[in-house]
Amino acid sequence: MPAPALGRIRIVLVETSLAANIGAAARAMLTMGLTRLALVRPKHFPHADATALAAGATHVLERARVVDTLDEALEGSVLSVAMTARSRKFAGRVLPLRDAAARAVAATVGGDVAFVFGTEMSGLSNEQLLRCTHAATIAANPEYGSLNLAAAVQVATWELRMAAVGGDVPEARRFATATHDEIEALYAHALATLRTLGFYDPERPRRLMTRLRRLFSRSGLEHEEVNILRGVLARIDDVCAREPR
Amino acid sequence: MPAPALGRIRIVLVETSLAANIGAAARAMLTMGLTRLALVRPKHFPHADATALAAGATHVLERARVVDTLDEALEGSVLSVAMTARSRKFAGRVLPLRDAAARAVAATVGGDVAFVFGTEMSGLSNEQLLRCTHAATIAANPEYGSLNLAAAVQVATWELRMAAVGGDVPEARRFATATHDEIEALYAHALATLRTLGFYDPERPRRLMTRLRRLFSRSGLEHEEVNILRGVLARIDDVCAREPR
Numbered sequence A, B: 001m002p003a004p005a006l007g008r009i010r011i012v013l014v015e016t017s018l019a020a021n022i023g024a025a026a027r028a029m030l031t032m033g034l035t036r037l038a039l040v041r042p043k044h045f046p047h048a049d050a051t052a053l054a055a056g057a058t059h060v061l062e063r064a065r066v067v068d069t070l071d072e073a074l075e076g077s078v079l080s081v082a083m084t085a086r087s088r089k090f091a092g093r094v095l096p097l098r099d100a101a102a103r104a105v106a107a108t109v110g111g112d113v114a115f116v117f118g119t120e121m122s123g124l125s126n127e128q129l130l131r132c133t134h135a136a137t138i139a140a141n142p143e144y145g146s147l148n149l150a151a152a153v154q155v156a157t158w159e160l161r162m163a164a165v166g167g168d169v170p171e172a173r174r175f176a177t178a179t180h181d182e183i184e185a186l187y188a189h190a191l192a193t194l195r196t197l198g199f200y201d202p203e204r205p206r207r208l209m210t211r212l213r214r215l216f217s218r219s220g221l222e223h224e225e226v227n228i229l230r231g232v233l234a235r236i237d238d239v240c241a242r243e244p245r
Helices: A004-008 A019-031 A048-053 A055-062 A070-074 A097-107 A149-165 A180-196 A208-219 A223-242 B004-008 B019-031 B048-053 B055-062 B070-074 B097-110 B126-130 B149-165 B180-196 B208-219 B223-242
Strands: A009-014 A036-040 A065-067 A077-083 A094-096 A112-117 A134-137 B009-014 B036-040 B065-067 B077-083 B094-096 B112-117 B134-137
Touching: A004 A009, A004 A149, A009 A019, A009 A070, A009 A149, A019 A036, A019 A048, A019 A055, A019 A149, A019 B149, A036 A070, A048 A055, A065 A070, A070 A112, A077 A097, A094 A097, A097 A112, A097 A134, A097 A149, A112 A149, A149 B149, A180 A208, A180 A223, B004 B009, B004 B097, B004 B149, B009 B019, B009 B070, B009 B097, B009 B149, B019 B036, B019 B048, B019 B055, B019 B149, B036 B070, B048 B055, B065 B070, B070 B112, B077 B097, B094 B097, B097 B112, B097 B134, B097 B149, B112 B149, B180 B208, B180 B223
Parallel strands: A009 A036, A009 A112, A036 A065, A077 A112, A077 A134, A094 A134, B009 B036, B009 B112, B036 B065, B077 B112, B077 B134, B094 B134
Antiparallel strands: none
């Protein structure tokens, strides 16, 4: 059940040179649940390289809009983010990607939004950048900011997905949790065994049980684990019973 | 000036099949300022495909440690995160990537940390996953979670960089901001011109100036922009003066 916000986000690739990058970008989009791709004057499209790199995301390519101008790609959008690899005087304030993603997702209540990526070699022109309502950048390593186009789309769409649906992980079905009384019985058993072993002296307890309780409560014991630990304790008890000190 | 935390993060790739993926992962790492790569039993390495895909990040490949076991790759680490594409019963709680990145960066004060990625086809085995202190996942599209290896490394290293140094964008040198008195003079001029145009009636002001003030204060006027707007107003004044109503 995709979040409605994700259905209102367009990814716009402007004058992409390599068809492979279009395919890899489509794959990156779909991994984050985005399917609306617009291509402004792509050099080669459709193309076998695009299809090959799209892996299972070919339907994103098949539904892609190919247009002649950035204005057509942005038609009807209420917010558009020009992605730029560098700060630009003419862009005014360049937003950090995470901020831009949050604003874009918030704006989807009013209509479509677009994230716009320029060419592999030189990005967007200043003229293209100024047709967008915002500019944003991926704050990469300043000494090597060389993300390829699909990698930039991957990071941007990841942030859009995080802003739209969050990063919660469905909890795997856990093994049955131990109950309070099972755990207390375990501690009582452990205490007795440690005493028999001569490791625990009630006269000088040295906070041993406190440490053990802390350790096991951090891990959250399961029913089966309590059984295993009690089995170990019982085995120690047997050995101690056979070899009286 | 890289953040010290980034220098303490190892990326570990286990039994990678395609050398190209190792190269693309190295490039992804370096874009986020990470340089410490460990390869556990790579199928083909070194390899021309790795070098080609690494682009300018070949020194990350050259300095990569190639080891026989995951334990060697994790030696000396104080925290290790197994990346998994699915929730797993044996992993216990699988953390969202953003949480895992925050914990890992926090742990760098105590020593090295590692992010561990399995094979392209099947990820990490349960046995490998259990040798790590934590497990984490990229919460992707549940219907198409197919990030390729380098894309997963790109997203994970992006989150690590964000956790370590944040996503602040260095502000581009802005044009000079307009002063309060320049802006007030502009509004006064605009008011006079709009009156001359018959667009503004002091008897029925309709909150016109309030709306204009709101619009311009949102954009934060620059000195030069005030000059341009006053030039436009002066031109209108000229025309109005020539064509008396």
